[in-house]
Amino acid sequence: MITVALTGSIGMGKSTTASLFAAEGIPVFDADAAVADMYAPGGEAVTPLSMAFPDIVADGCVNRDKLSAHLKRQPDDFARLEAIVHPLVAARRAAFLEQARADGAWCVLFDIPLLFETGMEAHVDVVVVVSAPADIQRTRVLARDGMHAEKLDMILSRQTPDAHKRDRADFVIDTSKGVDDARHQVRAILDALRKRRQNPGP
Structure with missing residues (x-):
């Protein structure tokens, strides 16, 4: 089974691209979806985070706005947050991989926003980076509800620069030309991976 990691900076179209892979079977x-579920009432991250950061938990769940405000005031707490959340995500990812193997999947995709930042690229076979010009990226992100330039800059400061990601990728998907064009790129990557699987190198 081929393991593929999909990553890309905020606003590059990563979630849409992940859905294109899913549409191909x-x-x-989705690491972000896993975190959202763990932050919800009853999620496994709520109790440990309430002990570490009491001000960010309300009504039995992690309030992401309060978490963002807390990290803006105390950016050093990113490391404490990651030390709690990353192992929980890893456990979910392992369970997903085990199920995919049991189902006979020939390929799986991990949608991991902080792939290079967490060193996860060393644990997959293939890295796909989603990219777009910086002006398109900013326009997309700033159009989101609750987003502003200062918040975007803070997020980008925590992410590996796009150029560095592209340099370290096995494949790059340019999302600047729309969904149909991205779909063609996804299919081309999957065709290449099928051929690689059928004809493995030495």
């Missing part, structure tokens, strides 16, 4: 593990 590839099982997708």
Whole structure:
């Protein structure tokens, strides 16, 4: 089974691209969705985070606006947050991979926003980076509800620069030309991976 990691900076079209892989029958593990579920009432991250950061939990769940405000005031707490959340995500990812193997999947995709930042690229076979010109990226992100330039800059400061990601990728998907064009790129990548699987190198 080929393991593929999909990553890209905010606003590059990563979630849409992941859905294109899913539409081609590839099982997708969405790290952001896993975190959102763990932050919800009853989620496994709520109790440990309430102990570490009491001000960010309300009504039995992690309030992401309060979490963002807390990290803006105390950016050093990113490391404490990651030390709690990353192992929980890893456990979910392992369970997903086990199920995919049991189902006989030939390929799986991990949608991991902080792939290079967490060193996860060393644990997959193929890295796909989603990219777009910086002006398109900013326009997309600033159009989101609750987003502003200062918040975007803070997020980007925590992410590996786009150029560095592209340099370290096995494949790059340019999302600047729309969904149909991205779909063609996804299919071309999957065709290449099928051929690689059929004709493995030495």
